[in-house]
Amino acid sequence: MIHKHTISVLVNNQPGVLQRVSGLFGRRGFNIESITVGESEELGLSRMVIVTTGDDNTLEQVQKQLYKLIDVIKVVDLSSNPMxxxxxxxxxxxxxxxxxxxxxxxxxxxxxxxxxxxxxxxxxxxxxxxxxxxxxxxxxxxxxxxxxxxxxxxxxxxxxxx
Known part of the structure; x- marks a missing residue:
């Protein structure tokens, strides 16, 4: 079943990280409805909040692929929790x-x-x-x-x- 997901991705604050993360979504055929990026509570790390739609299996695959990117520290599906x-x-x-x-x-x-x-x-x-x-x-x-x-x-x- 396809529904909206809000994902938080904690990443190293490095040039090109946004492009690599968004490129991963594009290669998997996922449309990014919105993406915000800014500094996090930890020095040197940024937080991306990505809103996308898809089924749970595809989301799980995207999460696994995100963890393969060297600059990705943590991925959380916020929409599976009260937010x-x-x-x-x-x-x-x-x-x-x-x-x-x-x-x-x-x-x-x-x-x-x-x-x-x-x-x-x-x-x-x-x-x-x-x-x-x-x-x-x-x-x-x-x-x-x-x-x-x-x-x-x-x-x-x-x-x-x-």
Missing amino acids: VERELALIKVSAEPSLRPEILGIVETFRSAVVDISPNSLIVQVVGGSDKIDAMVELLRPYGIRELSRTGVTAMMRGGAK
Whole structure:
């Protein structure tokens, strides 16, 4: 059965690691829906959070292949555990002054923020799970989305697990 997986990959912070990891996914026929990379809690190590879809067998094969890469330290399927997932999106919306109260109502409902105002547009910042971002985009679409930028998902297991 095919479903969404969120994988955390702890790697050495070296040039080319991102390319080798993403290339492995491509060779296995896996599409990467989102990937975020940044420093981890350990000096010299970065954490990649990769969201992809596939069946459990294929995911297991990808995990085994990842461990064969010299710079990969640890691979964890976060989606098999309770996790906290967040994404950030900036959405530039057409906003004539007469429509702004409606748009601000949507922004307030989603506990989001307007981070820029110009004479004919607003930039809205929304933080939350991917479903929340998708819902916000759909509600703002009728007003005219001029530009959309999403960070991709970052995640970690809940509680004391590492």
